[in-house]
Amino acid sequence: MVAQRIEGKQISDEIRSELIHKxxxxxxxxxxxxxxxxxxGEDRASQVYVASxxxxxxxxxxxxxxxxxxASTTQEQLLALIDKLNNQSNxxxxxxxxxxxxxxxxxxxxxxxxxxxxxxxxxxxxVGNLVIGDDSLLPxxxxxxxELIKRSGNTIAGKHAVVIGRSNIVGKPVSMLLLxxxxxxxxxxxxxxxxxxxxxxxxxxxxxxxxxxxxxxxxVKPGAIVIDVGINRLEDGKLVGDVDYEDxxxxxxxxxxxxxxxxxxTITMLLANTLKAAEQAxxxxx
Numbered sequence: 001m002v003a004q005r006i007e008g009k010q011i012s013d014e015i016r017s018e019l020i021h022k023x024x025x026x027x028x029x030x031x032x033x034x035x036x037x038x039x040x041g042e043d044r045a046s047q048v049y050v051a052s053x054x055x056x057x058x059x060x061x062x063x064x065x066x067x068x069x070x071a072s073t074t075q076e077q078l079l080a081l082i083d084k085l086n087n088q089s090n091x092x093x094x095x096x097x098x099x100x101x102x103x104x105x106x107x108x109x110x111x112x113x114x115x116x117x118x119x120x121x122x123x124x125x126x127v128g129n130l131v132i133g134d135d136s137l138l139p140x141x142x143x144x145x146x147e148l149i150k151r152s153g154n155t156i157a158g159k160h161a162v163v164i165g166r167s168n169i170v171g172k173p174v175s176m177l178l179l180x181x182x183x184x185x186x187x188x189x190x191x192x193x194x195x196x197x198x199x200x201x202x203x204x205x206x207x208x209x210x211x212x213x214x215x216x217x218x219x220v221k222p223g224a225i226v227i228d229v230g231i232n233r234l235e236d237g238k239l240v241g242d243v244d245y246e247d248x249x250x251x252x253x254x255x256x257x258x259x260x261x262x263x264x265x266t267i268t269m270l271l272a273n274t275l276k277a278a279e280q281a282x283x284x285x286x
Contacts, residue, residue: 003252006152008144015172016060019271023061026278033278034063035093035119040078040104041071046097049130049267053095055150056267062274063090075104079112086114092281093119093274096099116280121173130176133258137273142174144265145206145227146181152254154204154225157182162202164188164195164215164242168210170229178204195219213244223239223253229262 035057039050057064067081077095078096085094094117097110109229115125121139129136134166149156161183165171175185183204188195198204199219207215220226230242241258248255256262278284 001248001250001253003255004152006148006225006227006256006261008148008256008261008264011148011151012268014151015265015268015272016056016179019268019275020060022275026275026282026284027061029282030286031282032061032063033093033275034065034088035095035274036065036067036088036091038067038069038078038081038085038094038096040069041101042096043097043099046099050097053267053270056271057274057284060185060271060276062271065091071101073101073104075108078104078109079108080114082109086112089281091117092278093117093270095120095270107161115166117277119277121269122168122275124135127168127173130173133180137277138269139169139173140266140269140273141170141229141262142177143269143272144262145174145229146177147269148256148262149204149225150264152225154254156204158184159204160184160201160205161204162184162186162188162199163206163208164199165208165210165229169220174206174208174229176270178206207242209242211242212240213247214242216244216247217251220248220251222251224251226252226255227262228256228258231258231263233259 037050037053039046054064054066085091094113100106110122115123118126118137121137126136136230161174161178163171166187166189175187188198196219200221202224205229212232228241228243232240233283239259
């Protein structure tokens with residue numbers, strides 16, 4: 001039996017339709033969600049991401065600002081801009097595009113963002129809230145993974161989830177979110193012994209290791225839900241995930257493609273966070 005594809009674009013569009021409706025309802029109350037994106041330097045991939053975020057804001061009826069700063073911008077100048085945006089009432093979400101130039105300390109920048117405007121979910125308080133289960137703005141890619149699983153008709157509660165990868169951006173937070181959804185969670189990483197045997201026990205397998213096509217069918221339990229967070233460009237220009245899609249296709253029950261799986265969800269969840277932050281700033285809804 002061939003695995004059912006979990007179409008990230010389709011689910012992303014579904015969520016964006018819901019956000020457009022909520023944005024229109026907010027507008028009736030005089031509130032327009034506002035997102036500020038800050039880009040330091042000339043990183044080409046970051047420029048593409050920033051442009052797509054600005055376009056998505058426009059499509060949903062959000063207000064957006066893009067601050068493009070020279071690579072020579074000092075840490076003090078960047079922190080001054082963040083302070084200004086923290087105090088700007090029409091901005092509900094602040095996103096500083098990573099990576100930053102080497103002379104700027106990433107942690108200092110993340111810590112400077114008002115936690116109520118932390119739409120990336122990277123602030124230490126946001127991370128703490130995630131761990132203890134308090135309401136907070138959730139990191140976008142992990143939140144997107146949860147939505148993909150749920151909206152493809154699958155339940156998480158009671159399932160054994162194995163997460164391969166322990167990064168602060170995906171591996172750790174997605175493990176916490178799976179735990180919050182009542183899965184039993186195992187985290188595997190580069191030092192894990194018998195990783196293949198552990199992965200074979202997973203009802204839900206989430207892979208985020210940044211190694212192209214590293215996980216094949218031998219890691220997958222028949223019928224498992226396989227979520228591939230990786231995106232890697234091969235020498236021939238082809239985009240592939242961390243999972244060997246073709247190899248796993250006949251073993252998994254559900255699988256996300258790359259591209260078109262987790263990718264479209266990240267910006268959509270960023271928009272959802274911005275709308276939620278706008279609601280909370282104006283004490284509307286959730």
